[in-house]
Amino acid sequence: xxxxxxxxxxxxxxxxxxxxxxxxxxxxxxxxxxxxxxxxxxxxxxxxxxxxxxxxxxxxxxxxxxxxxxxxxxxxxxxxxxxxxxxxxxxxxxxxxxxxxxxxxxxxxxxxxxxxxxxxxxxxxxxxxxxxxxxxxxxxxxxxxxxxxxxxxxxxxxxxxxxxxxxxxxxxxxxxxxxxxxxxxxxxxxxxxxxxx
Amino acid sequence: xxxxxxxxxxxxxxxxxxxxxxxxxxxxxxxxxxxxxxxxxxxxxxxxxxxxxxxxxxxxxxxxxxxxxxxxxxxxxxxxxxxxxxxxxxxxxxxxxxxxxxxxxxxxxxxxxxxxxxxxxxxxxxxxxxxxxxxxxxxxxxxxxxxxxxxxxxxxxxxxxxxxxxxxxxxxxxxxxxxxxxxxxxxxxxxxxxxxx
Amino acid sequence: xxxxxxxxxxxxxxxxxxxxxxxxxxxxxxxxxxxxxxxxxxxxxxxxxxxxxxxxxxxxxxxxxxxxxxxxxxxxxxxxxxxxxxxxxxxxxxxxxxxxxxxxxxxxxxxxxxxxxxxxxxxxxxxxxxxxxxxxxxxxxxxxxxxxxxxxxxxxxxxxxxxxxxxxxxxxxxxxxxxxxxxxxxxxxxxxxxxxx
Amino acid sequence: xxxxxxxxxxxxxxxxxxxxxxxxxxxxxxxxxxxxxxxxxxxxxxxxxxxxxxxxxxxxxxxxxxxxxxxxxxxxxxxxxxxxxxxxxxxxxxxxxxxxxxxxxxxxxxxxxxxxxxxxxxxxxxxxxxxxxxxxxxxxxxxxxxxxxxxxxxxxxxxxxxxxxxxxxxxxxxxxxxxxxxxxxxxxxxxxxxxxx
DNA sequence: CATGAATGAGACTTCATTCAT
DNA sequence: TATGAATGAAGTCTCATTCAT
Numbered sequence: 001x002x003x004x005x006x007x008x009x010x011x012x013x014x015x016x017x018x019x020x021x022x023x024x025x026x027x028x029x030x031x032x033x034x035x036x037x038x039x040x041x042x043x044x045x046x047x048x049x050x051x052x053x054x055x056x057x058x059x060x061x062x063x064x065x066x067x068x069x070x071x072x073x074x075x076x077x078x079x080x081x082x083x084x085x086x087x088x089x090x091x092x093x094x095x096x097x098x099x100x101x102x103x104x105x106x107x108x109x110x111x112x113x114x115x116x117x118x119x120x121x122x123x124x125x126x127x128x129x130x131x132x133x134x135x136x137x138x139x140x141x142x143x144x145x146x147x148x149x150x151x152x153x154x155x156x157x158x159x160x161x162x163x164x165x166x167x168x169x170x171x172x173x174x175x176x177x178x179x180x181x182x183x184x185x186x187x188x189x190x191x192x193x194x195x196x197x
Numbered sequence: 198x199x200x201x202x203x204x205x206x207x208x209x210x211x212x213x214x215x216x217x218x219x220x221x222x223x224x225x226x227x228x229x230x231x232x233x234x235x236x237x238x239x240x241x242x243x244x245x246x247x248x249x250x251x252x253x254x255x256x257x258x259x260x261x262x263x264x265x266x267x268x269x270x271x272x273x274x275x276x277x278x279x280x281x282x283x284x285x286x287x288x289x290x291x292x293x294x295x296x297x298x299x300x301x302x303x304x305x306x307x308x309x310x311x312x313x314x315x316x317x318x319x320x321x322x323x324x325x326x327x328x329x330x331x332x333x334x335x336x337x338x339x340x341x342x343x344x345x346x347x348x349x350x351x352x353x354x355x356x357x358x359x360x361x362x363x364x365x366x367x368x369x370x371x372x373x374x375x376x377x378x379x380x381x382x383x384x385x386x387x388x389x390x391x392x393x394x
Numbered sequence: 395x396x397x398x399x400x401x402x403x404x405x406x407x408x409x410x411x412x413x414x415x416x417x418x419x420x421x422x423x424x425x426x427x428x429x430x431x432x433x434x435x436x437x438x439x440x441x442x443x444x445x446x447x448x449x450x451x452x453x454x455x456x457x458x459x460x461x462x463x464x465x466x467x468x469x470x471x472x473x474x475x476x477x478x479x480x481x482x483x484x485x486x487x488x489x490x491x492x493x494x495x496x497x498x499x500x501x502x503x504x505x506x507x508x509x510x511x512x513x514x515x516x517x518x519x520x521x522x523x524x525x526x527x528x529x530x531x532x533x534x535x536x537x538x539x540x541x542x543x544x545x546x547x548x549x550x551x552x553x554x555x556x557x558x559x560x561x562x563x564x565x566x567x568x569x570x571x572x573x574x575x576x577x578x579x580x581x582x583x584x585x586x587x588x589x590x591x
Numbered sequence: 592x593x594x595x596x597x598x599x600x601x602x603x604x605x606x607x608x609x610x611x612x613x614x615x616x617x618x619x620x621x622x623x624x625x626x627x628x629x630x631x632x633x634x635x636x637x638x639x640x641x642x643x644x645x646x647x648x649x650x651x652x653x654x655x656x657x658x659x660x661x662x663x664x665x666x667x668x669x670x671x672x673x674x675x676x677x678x679x680x681x682x683x684x685x686x687x688x689x690x691x692x693x694x695x696x697x698x699x700x701x702x703x704x705x706x707x708x709x710x711x712x713x714x715x716x717x718x719x720x721x722x723x724x725x726x727x728x729x730x731x732x733x734x735x736x737x738x739x740x741x742x743x744x745x746x747x748x749x750x751x752x753x754x755x756x757x758x759x760x761x762x763x764x765x766x767x768x769x770x771x772x773x774x775x776x777x778x779x780x781x782x783x784x785x786x787x788x
Numbered sequence: 789c790a791t792g793a794a795t796g797a798g799a800c801t802t803c804a805t806t807c808a809t
Numbered sequence: 810t811a812t813g814a815a816t817g818a819a820g821t822c823t824c825a826t827t828c829a830t
Contacts, residue, residue: 006789013790034824045791050826117314121372156384159376160365164357167364171356175318179356187353194391203809203814210815231799242816247801400793400830407794425622428820439795444822511708515766550778553762553770554755561758562751569712573750581747588785597810604811625803636812641805 014052016042018066021059026110030060030118060118067111068127075100076136090143091196095189098165102181105169113174116166144196157195164191211249213239215263218256223307227257227315257315264308265324272297273333287340288393292386295362299378302366310371313363341393354392361388408446410436412460415453420504424454424512454512461505462521469494470530484537485590489583492559496575499563507568510560538590551589558585605643607633609657612650617701621651621709651709659706659718666691667727681734682787686780689756693772696760704765707757735787748786755782 020042024033035056039046053059079097082088088096105112127133137158144154168188172181217239221230232253236243250256276294279285285293302309324330334355341351365385369378414436418427429450433440447453473491476482482490499506521527531552538548562582566575611633615624626647630637644650670688673679679687696703718724728749735745759779763772 009789035826036824039792046793046825047791047827048789051789055825119372121374124372124374153384156376156381157388159368159374159381160361160385160388163364163368164361167360168357171360175316175321177318177321179353184353184356187350188357191354191357191388191392194394195388197391200809207814232801233799243800243818244802244816245814248814252800397830404793429822430820440797440821441795441823442793445793449821513766515768518766518768547778550770550775551782553768553775554759554779554782557758557762558751558755561754565750565754569710569715571712571715571750573747578747578750581744582751585748585751585782585786588788589782591785600810626805627803630813637804637814638806638812639810642810646804 010052013042013044013048016044017049017052017059018063022063022067025060025063026114030056030114057118060114061123064115064118064123065126068115069130071101071104072127072130073132075104076132090147091193094140094161094196095192098161098189098192099185101165102169102185105173106181109173112169116170116174161192161195164188210239210241210245213241214246214249214256215260219260219264222257222260223311227253227311254315257311258320261312261315261320262323265312266327268298268301269324269327270329272301273329287344288390291337291358291393292389295358295386295389296382298362299366299382302370303378306370309366313367313371358389358392361385407436407438407442410438411443411446411453412457416457416461419454419457420508424450424508451512454508455517458509458512458517459520462509463524465495465498466521466524467526469498470526484541485587488534488555488590489586492555492583492586493579495559496563496579499567500575503567506563510564510568555586555589558582604633604635604639607635608640608643608650609654613654613658616651616654617705621647621705648709651705652711652714655706655709655714656717658702660721662692662695663718663721664723666695667723681738682784685731685752685787686783689752689780689783690776692756693760693776696764697772700764703760707761707765752783752786755779 017038021033021038024037024041028037033056035046035049038056038059039049053062075097078100079088079093082096083093128137140158141151141154144157145151165188168184169181171177172179172184214235218230218235221234221238225234230253232243232246235253235256236246250259272294275297276285276290279293280290325334337355338348338351341354342348346354362385365381366378368374369376369381411432415427415432418431418435422431427450429440429443432450432453433443447456469491472494473482473487476490477487522531534552535545535548538551539545543551559582562578563575565571566573566578608629612624612629615628615632619628624647626637626640629647629650630640644653666688669691670679670684673687674684719728731749732742732745735748736742756779759775760772762768763770763775
């Protein structure tokens with residue numbers, strides 16, 4: 001059918017734009033990437049860009065949402081596996097989750113930079129409220145209450161842990177503040193334990 | 198004397214530029230502020246700008262360094278006072294320091310945003326290695342060792358605490374992530390205590 | 395066809411830029427002509443200029459190459475005609491070639507000035523190695539050898555003659571050094587003869 | 592006396608400006624040298640520049656006049672010496688004069704470039720009508736008439752020779768057109784002889 | 789849908805010149 | 810005289826966006 005073909009073509013164009021832009025954004029920064037670079041690299045015409053995106057920042061957001069959802073999903077799957085296969089307890093799961101992300105971003109610092117530098121509340125919302133994330137959050141709170149805590153404290157502590165881990169990653173991996181992430185890890189995981197204690 | 202007058206004039210020009218730029222950067226963002234806005238607002242000629250700054254980002258850095266040094270100094274003085282007058286112990290001091298900054302940034306969210314969005318390792322270095330800061334860091338480590346810890350763990354825990362506090366401030370105050378800073382505070386300070394435990 | 399129309403439009407834009415710039419460069423000098431003058435005079439937008447030229451000096455070069463190629467081609471054709479129709483010998487041809495150029499530049503001093511003031515080795519190369527020029531040069535050397543000379547001497551004498559004629563034209567026509575070109579001509583042609591003797 | 596001291600001071604300032612500007616003009620070109628470079632390099636204040644020169648181009652002219660007068664004078668003295676000591680005849684003298692200049696400019700290409708690129712009729716006039724030059728010119732014409740020529744032909748041939756030598760120097764030494772001046776010399780001197788024949 | 793030439797507002801930066809000291 | 814901070818007009822170049830094809 002014609003319609004299917006057209007839709008498929010659109011998807012291809014969009015993907016080309018995503019991929020080209022991602023490469024440029026992470027290599028040269030969003031600020032130093034101009035629409036012309038993107039379309040040239042994607043092999044489409046300039047006008048085409050505007051058929052798919054409002055502007056450069058719209059594209060950055062779309063890319064961040066896509067990438068972070070993927071990573072978070074993978075992290076959650078990995079945690080799930082450990083839980084099932086190795087019987088990880090609650091704290092172990094949280095730490096493993098953090099560790100998964102740290103290991104990932106060690107190999108893809110540029111993405112971490114892209115995400116951090118362009119974070120906004122709207123973006124955070126979208127990423128954090130994907131269905132799977134919601135489930136994971138609820139599991140966290142559930143577990144916490146089980147251990148004798150209250151729902152609010154659970155939320156806050158999760159928030160504190162996420163903030164601490166994210167910020168440490170960013171400082172060590174992107175800003176290159178001279179505390180190597182591997183050196184800090186031990187203390188970081190100890191701190192998570194303490195916060196959850 | 199003549200020379201003194203000229204130097205005084207230079208200082209005034211510089212201050213006018215700093216103040217105008219600070220106002221514009223915090224109100225509209227660095228990206229949306231153009232040199233023209235700054236000089237118009239400062240009431241100086243465009244060429245004058247380039248007499249004092251290499252470019253816009255040079256000015257941002259200078260402003261950040263100046264502002265953060267002032268705030269950190271004030272925070273340290275306040276802590277010192279508590280220690281002397283109210284006999285605050287080590288952990289209390291750390292928490293009070295965090296609290297001082299949180300309370301400050303609650304009233305000046307825009308500055309926090311400016312600092313965070315333009316942070317780089319070089320900047321961090323400059324701010325963190327002012328003589329007074331160095332003294333405070335050493336005091337922290339000293340205290341920590343006294344309590345039976347080791348120097349490295351001290352450094353890392355300090356780093357973790359700073360990261361957590363900074364990140365929570367930024368998220369709650371700037372990104373407006375819907376955990377009010379005042380609601381999180383209690384858990385935040387508890388977490389600091391735990392990390393230092 | 396559509397494509398042809400677009401290409402035609404591009405050619406027109408380019409021509410408009412060339413013509414406007416040529417007029418301004420020769421009237422006011424390259425230094426005193428700014429991009430704004432050119433685009434205003436050509437009736438195109440400023441951005442359009444940068445679609446066709448890297449900068450002002452790129453345009454100067456392009457204009458010089460175009461103009462000098464045309465003139466040299468015409469000169470060569472005129473010589474050819476004399477040779478065929480009036481049986482001009484070698485020395486007569488060389489002198490007629492010089493004379494053709496002198497007469498041309500007498501009517502277009504400004505172009506001579508433009509060419510001389512912006513001459514560089516790369517430009518010289520480009521102009522001198524157009525296919526037709528190459529043929530003429532070879533004919534010169536050929537003739538010279540025929541008359542008992544050697545190839546190297548031929549090249550050098552051609553170079554000396556070109557230098558002398560060019561320089562005299564420039565001094566008399568552009569710098570207005572008070573030897574009128576018509577007064578010097580006789581001695582100039584005698585000198586060419588002597589050099590070729 | 593005070594007056595003498597003041598005058599001496601002025602002379603020193605002027606010399607500093609000349610020397611600094613000469614260095615910059617020949618190294619970076621007149622176009623790429625700004626007043627600020629000159630005064631900074633000369634170690635005087637910007638305002639001082641305007642006490643001594645109308646503008647940059649005024650200074651270029653002054654420098655060219657000074658430098659070329661010196662060189663031409665030296666050349667003439669050298670010729671005179673050859674004439675007296677080695678009994679050089681007229682043609683030998685002319686060729687030796689050309690050779691002296693060529694050898695000089697081989698060692699100081701930048702000066703040749705400066706002179707050529709900024710030549711104007713007024714400048715040419717000033718340089719050519721220094722008393723000593725006038726004397727040399729007259730000697731040339733005298734000699735020529737002696738040999739049976741007429742005054743006008745003498746002037747024109749001198750003009751042709753000067754043009755040819757100057758232009759060849761400029762092309763070979765400055766534009767780097769790939770005929771090495773040493774390779775062309777033989778033919779150049781032969782041509783001078785022929786023109787004077 | 790797709791194209792890419794054209795646009796022109798607007799950003800940055802330079803630098804000759806002035807003038808109060 | 811000498812200074813050099815201040816000026817601001819003038820220039821270069823960019824790039825998001827449009828629109829005719």
